[in-house]
Amino acid sequence: MYFVSCLKTLIGYYCLKWIFGYYCINPSCILQSESVNGTNAGRKSLAEDKGPDVPADASSSEDKAPEPSLVLLDKNQFTVSDLQKEDARYLEKRDAALALFRAKSDRTRKFAASQKSPYTENSMARVNISNRKFYPGYNPFAPIDKTKLKELADWLKSCPNYRTALDKKPRKSRTWWYQILRTSLEWLDDCHIDAWINVLRKRYDANPQHFRSKRMCFLDHLFAQQWRFNFKDFKDSKPDHNGLGRRLPGGEENYNAGTIPSFCQSNKVWGTNIDDIYVPVNFADSHWIAMWISIPKRHIVVFDSICSSISPEELDVVMEPFLYMVPYLLVECASSDELRAQYSLEPFTYERPTNIPPA
Numbered sequence: 198m199y200f201v202s203c204l205k206t207l208i209g210y211y212c213l214k215w216i217f218g219y220y221c222i223n224p225s226c227i228l229q230s231e232s233v234n235g236t237n238a239g240r241k242s243l244a245e246d247k248g249p250d251v252p253a254d255a256s257s258s259e260d261k262a263p264e265p266s267l268v269l270l271d272k273n274q275f276t277v278s279d280l281q282k283e284d285a286r287y288l289e290k291r292d293a294a295l296a297l298f299r300a301k302s303d304r305t306r307k308f309a310a311s312q313k314s315p316y317t318e319n320s321m322a323r324v325n326i327s328n329r330k331f332y333p334g335y336n337p338f339a340p341i342d343k344t345k346l347k348e349l350a351d352w353l354k355s356c357p358n359y360r361t362a363l364d365k366k367p368r369k370s371r372t373w374w375y376q377i378l379r380t381s382l383e384w385l386d387d388c389h390i391d392a393w394i395n396v397l398r399k400r401y402d403a404n405p406q407h408f409r410s411k412r413m414c415f416l417d418h419l420f421a422q423q424w425r426f427n428f429k430d431f432k433d434s435k436p437d438h439n440g441l442g443r444r445l446p447g448g449e450e451n452y453n454a455g456t457i458p459s460f461c462q463s464n465k466v467w468g469t470n471i472d473d474i475y476v477p478v479n480f481a482d483s484h485w486i487a488m489w490i491s492i493p494k495r496h497i498v499v500f501d502s503i504c505s506s507i508s509p510e511e512l513d514v515v516m517e518p519f520l521y522m523v524p525y526l527l528v529e530c531a532s533s534d535e536l537r538a539q540y541s542l543e544p545f546t547y548e549r550p551t552n553i554p555p556a
Contacts (some may be wrong), residue, residue: 246468271510349375390477390485391417397475398461413473417458421478423447423487428518431525440542441529446520453530468527468540469494478509480515490523490545497523497547502555512549520544 353359358370367372377383385467397415405411412417427446434444455463455471465471474490484506489498497519501507507515521544531537 244503265277306466371475384483385485387418387479390479394458394477395419395460398458398463402461402521410473412465413475414455414463414471416474416476418477418479419458420452421476424518424522428522431518431522437504443525444528446527449526450530453526466532467530468503469536478515480511486515488519490519492523492527495524495541495543495545499547499549500553501549502553504549504551504553516547520547 265310295491353372353375356372358366359372361370361372363373363376363383367375374388377386380387385493394417401408401413401415423446427444430444434442436442443531451457453467455465455467463471467474471502472492474488474492476488476490478488480486480487484503486507487500487501497516499516500511524540524542524545527540528542531540
């Protein structure tokens with residue numbers, strides 16, 4: 198049996214050597230493979246295993262290729278190619294993370310509803326800061342100057358009616374105006390609202406860059422009061438063949454030209470130099486609202502912090518004079534036919550947002 202096995206090995210050896218030569222496969226690998234994995238595993242190749250025609254020192258012959266050596270790789274040991282692939286994956290992930298970070302930093306910042314509140318006292322709210330540039334101006338949430346507050350308190354104490362009850366104080370008393378202003382939930386009179394409008398007009402006149410536009414103006418409470426009171430005369434008067442000639446409230450041309458209110462006159466013409474008009478409105482001496490009249494948009498926005506104070510039907514009645522008389526005034530006071538052609542007698546539209554924070 199051993200002789201038969203050797204004969205098969207010799208026949209296979211010389212057949213492979215004749216077919217392949219030493220160009221592709223070294224036939225000695227077959228012998229070594231059989232020595233390692235075959236029946237002779239665990240022992241060195243003997244001379245008789247190589248056949249009778251193969252000398253014992255055949256490994257030293259010049260025409261024989263070197264036998265391949267067996268290399269065992271440790272799976273826990275990284276090769277050079279593995280490290281290069283790992284570095285490539287790291288660089289790819291880093292570039293993706295940087296691109297995502299830049300995209301997030303350049304996008305417009307959006308805030309939740311609780312973050313858009315203008316009140317900094319609430320720890321859950323934050324002042325909404327947009328991406329546009331702000332000019333250094335008045336900060337309504339700046340700490341109160343205690344020195345000036347003490348000076349005001351000392352000046353009020355010098356009034357003879359300082360300790361008189363509020364409902365018994367004369368309106369000309371210096372303490373009456375300030376006590377109402379400093380009393381929480383006390384009804385603000387017309388003079389209080391006009392005083393704040395004057396503050397806005399003075400700041401706008403000195404630093405218009407602090408405001409949202411350089412084409413805006415602020416009107417006092419008399420504008421809304423007169424227009425609502427005289428709206429019936431406007432409707433009852435008959436227009437001419439051009440739709441004009443109706444009766445407008447007194448002083449309408451002065452409002453259109455920006456000469457009234459007299460304090461810090463703007464001297465800007467509606468539609469020509471003015472696009473946005475802000476007006477306070479007194480409803481039944483119980484509630485204040487504000488109007489933003491947009492001439493280019495032909496639209497009015499009503500700012501109402503307590504919408505339940507005025508029903509939608511009541512608000513329609515309040516807004517009707519301004520929806521019809523503002524476009525009429527623009528056409529009536531136009532300085533030329535070309536400018537008049539840009540306007541229309543069609544009434545404006547209006548809306549009342551419901552997300553206005555309470556005062």
